[in-house]
Amino acid sequence: MMMIIGGGVENRSIVKFSIEVFDYRFANVFNEAIKSLEFEIKSVEDVKKMQWETLEGEITTLIKVVKHCASVLFPGERKLCDSIFSENASIAVYLFSNLARAVVIQLLNFVDAVVQTNRSAEKLFKYLDMYEALRDVIPDINKSCSDELAAEISTSGDRIGEAAVHIFCDLENSIKGDAAKTPVAGGAVHPLTRYVMNYLKYACEYKVTLEQIFQKNKALVPSIKHERESPSHNQTGENSSSSPFATQLMTVIDLLDLNLETKSKLYKDPSLRFIFLMNNGRYIMQKIKAASEILQSMDDTWYRIRSSDVRQYHKNYQRETWGKVLQCLGHEGLQVNGKVHKPALKERFKNFSAMFDEIQKTQSTWVVSDEQLQSELRVSISAVVIPAYRSFFGRFRQYLDSGRQGEKYVKYQPEDIETMIEGLFDGNASSIGRKKN
Structure with missing residues (x-):
């Protein structure tokens, strides 16, 4: 010295x-x-x-x-x-x-x-x-x-x-690089979704620190705008009040959305595709809602758009799966010269039972692990199917023969339909393992 x-x-x-x-x-x-x-x-x-x-x-x-x-x-x-x-x-x-x-x-x-x-x-x-x-x-x-x-x-x-x-x-690169070729069984929440959202939840426990270092290193943050199918998604990250970290946070979730949309195309069944998107979309929204640090970083418009997306997946699923079923319960074409045409009526009941059987057999193996979403789906299905079937059944059952001959075409009572709807989306593991989508 x-x-x-x-x-x-x-x-x-x-x-x-x-x-x-x-x-x-x-x-x-x-x-x-x-x-x-x-x-x-x-x-x-x-x-x-x-x-x-x-x-x-x-x-x-x-x-x-x-x-x-x-x-x-x-x-x-x-x-x-x-x-x-x-x-x-x-x-x-x-x-x-x-x-x-x-x-x-x-x-x-x-x-x-x-x-x-x-x-x-x-x-x-x-x-x-x-x-x-x-x-x-x-x-x-x-x-x-x-x-x-x-x-x-x-x-x-x-x-x-x-x-x-x-x-x-x-x-971002991890999400882009996750290009799995095998769909998740039953349309369940994808492991990538769980990983990314839990990672973000943990990261946001350091929200103040991350905002500080992102502000200091704005030049290092990639300036990327991801185009979505809906023009409304172009608003993502454009809120001038968003911090660099909040913008990056939303960018990561946008990329996850895009990745999930690509993965959804691995499912051949369009209805299962919407279940997959709904499951993952709901999981993302629930994670954001449960983590106040993430929610505080989100742009209101951005959050509303994603909530709207999940609701739209629900509507698309409903239309894709149950639209054809409800067509069987329409009254058009069942009367000839003011009288019920029994062969056409028998065909309607037969088609309804066959379609419902197939849906119940298939969709009981699908996975909706979020209890609230599962309940919402069952309630919405019941709300459109059961009143329509009860009305159709009440009006036209009397025109068919009683006994075994009638049961050949009328397989279910309205109460049976209610019970079977309650069994949808339970995700039977053994069935899922055998079924390929």
Whole structure:
């Protein structure tokens, strides 16, 4: 340590000795602190070679060390240093700043080494933990150390923030790259949907931090507008009040929507296609609604459009599946010269039973795991099918023969239809495993 120490030879010797003693003590205190916290200073190369599972634990310990240094070690040692060199304030400042910086640089080297490892989605949250730790200790560092040291910590934090932005934006590529060729059995919620929405839910627990780093790194956020089939979707992300992070959040969900639309085309049955889109759309909306941090980031128009999409999937399913069934229950063409034409009536009852049997057999294997959505579907089906069948049955059953001959055509009572509708969307696993869509 090169310093100019004034005074006589004896005084200079005392000061020099005091510096050496304090230097030695400071190193010991730091080493004891990291030992007690079970942290070991490692080289950049060693950090890069570590498996992520091991490195996660090291990062957790590093954060404890950083907080301990900023809130306990540095303030205590600064106070002692000022006391020892009370008559040489400039020496105290210079000495402590250099010793503290030597410690901090070791910790920041570890941080920088972590940032240099290969990026992957699961690393985001530990990166954010490190960013928050460095950001939050800066006020304490400013009090006990120099502004220059605080600036170095801030710069290291910025590098973490930049890496975190890249990781979050890489989620787009993960979604685009998920091109599964096999449809999910029964039209259930796709694993990609669960992964992305749970990832976003967890990420939004760091909402304030993510908004901060996205604001700082706006230039890194890809400016992409995704065209949707409906022109109304072009409004996504155009709200000038949306933060860069909120815009990116909506972009990710838009991409997920597009991916799911592509996956829906793997189903040959159009009705199952709409069940799949409805299941996944409802799951997305429920996750957004349940996570206040996500909901607060959403543009109102954007959210309403997606709610409308899910309702439209429901309508499309209803029309595709039950429209033809209801045609069997129409009265047109059943009378000839003012009298009921029995062969036509028999054909109508027969067609209705056959169609309903097929729907019940097929759609009881489909999956609607959201209880509210399952109930809404059954209620809406019952609301259109049961009154129509009850009316048709009540008016025309009397024209058919009683006994077994009549039962040949009239297979179900209205109450049977109600019971069978309640069995739809239960997702019988063994049936799903055998059925290909």
